[in-house]
Amino acid sequence: MRLVVDLNRCQGYAQCAFLAPEVFSMHGEESLVYNPRAEEEHREKVGRAVVACPVRAITTDALGGVGDRPAEAGQGTSDGR
Numbered sequence: 001m002r003l004v005v006d007l008n009r010c011q012g013y014a015q016c017a018f019l020a021p022e023v024f025s026m027h028g029e030e031s032l033v034y035n036p037r038a039e040e041e042h043r044e045k046v047g048r049a050v051v052a053c054p055v056r057a058i059t060t061d062a063l064g065g066v067g068d069r070p071a072e073a074g075q076g077t078s079d080g081r
């Protein structure tokens, strides 16, 4: 699966690194490093990271199409899963 993080938008909140550490990691205080071609097995985790990112910096095909995000996405709070 493919993903892109808009690093101009990313504020280094690290929600993605917490939810999908196999794909996203923080280097230093605010610098994000990620795998733009994540393994398919991480699709669900990446989808959670997309929804959790407070600034919606992550774009991926994990939710059915690049740029396609759920309208009721949370702001990093638990959705019960």
Ligand code: SF4
Residues within 6 Å of the ligand: 005, 009, 010, 011, 012, 013, 014, 015, 016, 017, 024, 032, 052, 053, 054, 055, 056, 057, 058
């Ligand atoms: S959750 Fe969003 S703002 Fe935070 S590090 Fe990840 S991409 Fe950046």
